[in-house]
Amino acid sequence: xxxxxxxxxxxxxxxxxxxxxxxxxxxxxxxxxxxxxxxxxxxxxxxxxxxxxxxxxxxxxxxxxxxxxxxxxxxxxxxxxxxxxxxxxxxxxxxxxxxxxxxxxxxxxxxxxxxxxxxxxxxxxxxxxxxxxxxxxxxxxxxxxxxxxxxxxxxxxxxxxxxxxxxxxxxxxxxxxxxxxxxxxxxxxxxxxxxxxxxxxxxxxxxxxxxxxxxxxxxxxxxxxxxxxxxxxxxxxxxxxxxxxxxxxxxxxxxxxxxxxxxxxxxxxxxxxxxxxxxxxxxxxxxxxxxxxxxxxxxxxxxxxxxxxxxxxx
Amino acid sequence: xxxxxxxxxxxxxxxxxxxxxxxxxxxxxxxxxxxxxxxxxxxxxxxxxxxxxxxxxxxxxxxxxxxxxxxxxxxxxxxxxxxxxxxxxxxxxxxxxxxxxxxxxxxxxxxxxxxxxxxxxxxxxxxxxxxxxxxxxxxxxxxxxxxxxxxxxxxxxxxxxxxxxxxxxxxxxxxxxxxxxxxxxxxxxxxxxxxxxxxxxxxxxxxxxxxxxxxxxxxxxxxxxxxxxxxxxxxxxxxx
Numbered sequence: 001x002x003x004x005x006x007x008x009x010x011x012x013x014x015x016x017x018x019x020x021x022x023x024x025x026x027x028x029x030x031x032x033x034x035x036x037x038x039x040x041x042x043x044x045x046x047x048x049x050x051x052x053x054x055x056x057x058x059x060x061x062x063x064x065x066x067x068x069x070x071x072x073x074x075x076x077x078x079x080x081x082x083x084x085x086x087x088x089x090x091x092x093x094x095x096x097x098x099x100x101x102x103x104x105x106x107x108x109x110x111x112x113x114x115x116x117x118x119x120x121x122x123x124x125x126x127x128x129x130x131x132x133x134x135x136x137x138x139x140x141x142x143x144x145x146x147x148x149x150x151x152x153x154x155x156x157x158x159x160x161x162x163x164x165x166x167x168x169x170x171x172x173x174x175x176x177x178x179x180x181x182x183x184x185x186x187x188x189x190x191x192x193x194x195x196x197x198x199x200x201x202x203x204x205x206x207x208x209x210x211x212x213x214x215x216x217x218x219x220x221x222x223x224x225x226x227x228x229x230x231x232x233x234x235x236x237x238x239x240x241x242x243x244x245x246x247x248x249x250x251x252x253x254x255x256x257x258x259x260x261x262x263x264x265x266x267x268x269x270x271x272x273x274x275x276x277x278x279x280x281x282x283x284x285x286x287x288x289x290x291x292x293x294x295x296x297x298x299x300x301x302x303x304x305x306x307x308x309x310x311x312x313x314x
Numbered sequence: 315x316x317x318x319x320x321x322x323x324x325x326x327x328x329x330x331x332x333x334x335x336x337x338x339x340x341x342x343x344x345x346x347x348x349x350x351x352x353x354x355x356x357x358x359x360x361x362x363x364x365x366x367x368x369x370x371x372x373x374x375x376x377x378x379x380x381x382x383x384x385x386x387x388x389x390x391x392x393x394x395x396x397x398x399x400x401x402x403x404x405x406x407x408x409x410x411x412x413x414x415x416x417x418x419x420x421x422x423x424x425x426x427x428x429x430x431x432x433x434x435x436x437x438x439x440x441x442x443x444x445x446x447x448x449x450x451x452x453x454x455x456x457x458x459x460x461x462x463x464x465x466x467x468x469x470x471x472x473x474x475x476x477x478x479x480x481x482x483x484x485x486x487x488x489x490x491x492x493x494x495x496x497x498x499x500x501x502x503x504x505x506x507x508x509x510x511x512x513x514x515x516x517x518x519x520x521x522x523x524x525x526x527x528x529x530x531x532x533x534x535x536x537x538x539x540x541x542x543x544x545x546x547x548x549x550x551x552x553x554x
Contacts, residue, residue: 064352072352080486082352133484135353180486251485270481271429275421277355277414284342284354287416 046209051122051142058126064137068280070211077173085213094217103239106154120144130262130295132226136276142204147195155239162194163244165236187231188244224297226260257314262295266314331398334365355413362406367493369399374500400446431481438474441467472497
């Protein structure tokens with residue numbers, strides 16, 4: 001089954017959903033979703049997006065079900081159980097949404113997400129997702145290359161790293177009222193990683209607007225890295241000269257590194273990373289599958305790390 | 315009274331204790347619309363592990379309940395609850411071996427050697443085996459006082475269980491902390507109770523009035539070997 005079977009192309013083209021509308025306003029479905037939002041609820045039926053499929057950047061593995069992807073989430077801003085985000089993220093207001101860009105770049109300031117989306121055509125890519133907890137999924141994301149976005153800000157030669165920040169709003173994000181992690185969540189990439197064509201800014205899932213529990217309205221997906229690098233609900237992008245203090249690596253540097261490249265040869269100190277359990281494989285008797293270096297994206301990304309000791313820079 | 319415990323209360327408790335396992339079995343085989351979610355193996359591991367700790371707490375709760383209520387009935391459920399600790403530990407261990415690690419002994423050996431939390435859990439499981447095989451009245455008689463010493467391992471198992479849980483959580487240590495607190499209270503209670511009694515004896519008060527009827531009753535219940543003399547050190551057993 002491919003995602004296009006679920007949302008046939010002719011259907012969503014006929015809706016002529018504008019991007020802004022697709023994100024919760026104006027378009028056909030959004031009458032319903034707007035009313036829902038006024039009541040503080042996420043539309044039960046998220047609006048369809050307009051996009052092209054990018055087969056060259058898609059894996060052949062069968063994608064996980066929408067149900068699995070949208071109910072099995074690590075998103076500590078809404079609680080530490082896998083089911084917490086889908087139960088508690090429904091009230092998050094994702095429109096309007098502003099992304100603040102700063103640091104070592106010529107173009108900085110606050111940008112409306114609707115404007116960003118107008119300038120960045122969407123595409124669908126089916127990526128593997130490997131969690132640091134040794135489970136994995138295959139996800140049909142809809143988004144645009146991060147490089148397209150970053151280039152518009154004209155980063156200077158001092159921009160060696162990019163730092164991302166999640167919304168800090170304890171009223172809307174109950175997990176932020178606990179001390180489980182340092183808030184707001186911060187992630188980062190080296191500038192060459194950020195500019196890599198595989199690195200994706202995601203706004204949709206299965207051809208529809210991204211569910212809140214998966215990081216709406218804007219999240220990062222870096223398919224060759226462990227899932228925690230994929231920061232959600234991004235409100236800040238900053239170009240910096242030094243390695244940013246990222247949340248997991250900062251809170252427990254012996255267990256989580258800045259790079260966090262998927263690597264079966266480097267175990268987490270408390271569990272093995274040599275293999276993984278594919279979510280939704282149907283049977284409790286399904287076998288583990290071997291984990292691939294760079295999550296199977298080695299051909300595209302291994303050259304970024306030539307000369308780097310990946311055992312030490314995990 | 316006694317027949318009601320034997321034929322009504324005990325069977326009810328027995329089947330109630332089976333419910334979590336039956337729910338998992340229903341989910342695993344898709345019976346009655348029960349679902350185990352996106353990652354069923356992890357859910358089975360987590361659920362059975364959690365029930366090991368819960369039954370451990372329930373087992374350790376029987377003695378304080380006896381003291382608080384003055385009723386010996388509680389002790390009649392202790393062995394069954396203790397065996398349920400073992401039952402859920404067997405499910406937990408076999409889920410890990412056969413479903414999570416696909417029965418690959420080499421991978422399991424590596425996992426145990428390299429990852430301490432697996433080793434801690436495994437140690438606790440070995441101790442539980444020794445307790446389960448000596449849980450019969452016959453073993454109790456044969457081992458005599460050594461049985462009491464042996465079954466004090468349950469306190470160590472509780473510690474290992476919490477440690478095992480603590481070490482495997484990624485960040486949110488509140489749940490293992492909650493179990494640690496419960497066990498601390500249950501074990502701390504025994505320690506305080508013992509000191510209190512020792513103090514009484516040291517002050518030369520009358521021979522412990524509470525202890526003798528308890529031991530006599532335990533003999534009648536078969537909890538203590540029938541040939542034990544009153545005043546024998548079976549206090550460990552009743553507190554166990």
